Amino acid sequence: PVVVFMKGSPAQxxxxxxxxxxxxxxxxxxxxxxxxxxxxxxxxxxxxxxYSNWPTIPQVYLNGEFVxxxxxxxxxxxxxDLVEELKxxxxxxxxxxxxxxxxxx
Amino acid sequence: KSPLSCSPSPMRGPLLAAAGGAMGGAGGPxxxxxxxxxxxxxxxxxLEVRDDSPRHGGPPGAETxxxxxxxxxxxxxxxxxxxxxxxxxxxxxxxxxxxHALQVITRTPEQWQSDPHASPPPPCLGxxxxxxxxx
Numbered sequence: 001p002v003v004v005f006m007k008g009s010p011a012q013x014x015x016x017x018x019x020x021x022x023x024x025x026x027x028x029x030x031x032x033x034x035x036x037x038x039x040x041x042x043x044x045x046x047x048x049x050x051y052s053n054w055p056t057i058p059q060v061y062l063n064g065e066f067v068x069x070x071x072x073x074x075x076x077x078x079x080x081d082l083v084e085e086l087k088x089x090x091x092x093x094x095x096x097x098x099x100x101x102x103x104x105x
Numbered sequence: 106k107s108p109l110s111c112s113p114s115p116m117r118g119p120l121l122a123a124a125g126g127a128m129g130g131a132g133g134p135x136x137x138x139x140x141x142x143x144x145x146x147x148x149x150x151x152l153e154v155r156d157d158s159p160r161h162g163g164p165p166g167a168e169t170x171x172x173x174x175x176x177x178x179x180x181x182x183x184x185x186x187x188x189x190x191x192x193x194x195x196x197x198x199x200x201x202x203x204x205h206a207l208q209v210i211t212r213t214p215e216q217w218q219s220d221p222h223a224s225p226p227p228p229c230l231g232x233x234x235x236x237x238x239x240x
């Protein structure tokens with residue numbers, strides 16, 4: 001359901017923008033996703049830009065639908081939309097549990 | 106080289122002053138092109154164009170990595186993806202050429218008025234330059 005085209009890997013991102021995507025997903029408890037390193041494959045690097053008609057990497061896809069790059073993911077994270085989109089995929093954001101813990105205190 | 110400007114907005118700083126964002130006009134040729142195209146396409150009420158190339162290992166004035174903040178009524182009612190596509194469309198030729206990376210922040214005039222702040226870009230982690238060194 002969550003697929004990311006990035007530079008480097010989630011364990012070792014090689015670009016600040018790609019790293020931002022990895023970190024945001026991690027905040028929501030999303031660690032189990034397909035990540036494709038475009039630096040390993042120039043055809044993939046250009047191909048994915050043609051496919052989405054989007055000029056830059058990273059690219060985030062939710063259930064096969066292109067969502068945007070790092071800037072959009074960051075704004076979705078900040079305004080709560082990411083939690084909602086993950087919920088639609090059946091993924092419960094870790095941030096919801098974090099909030100619940102806070103309410104208990 | 107350029108004087109530090111003591112301005113409250115987090116998007117401003119020596120790079121922006123050098124790019125002439127506040128003064129509207131200076132900056133390298135690509136910065137001017139970006140500014141002109143975004144102005145023509147989106148009629149922004151507020152526009153900031155920032156050359157981030159030095160943050161990504163380029164020399165000053167490399168003009169490869171940019172950040173833009175566009176405040177425009179054209180964005181009203183549009184989801185984020187469509188807003189960003191409008192910006193990309195205006196800069197299609199540049200993105201096919203020298204413009205390697207583009208941070209994009211879009212706001213409607215109402216959004217900007219209620220919250221005139223934007224997050225700074227993430228730090229560079231080396232990109233393909235680093236990948237080559239590992240091999």
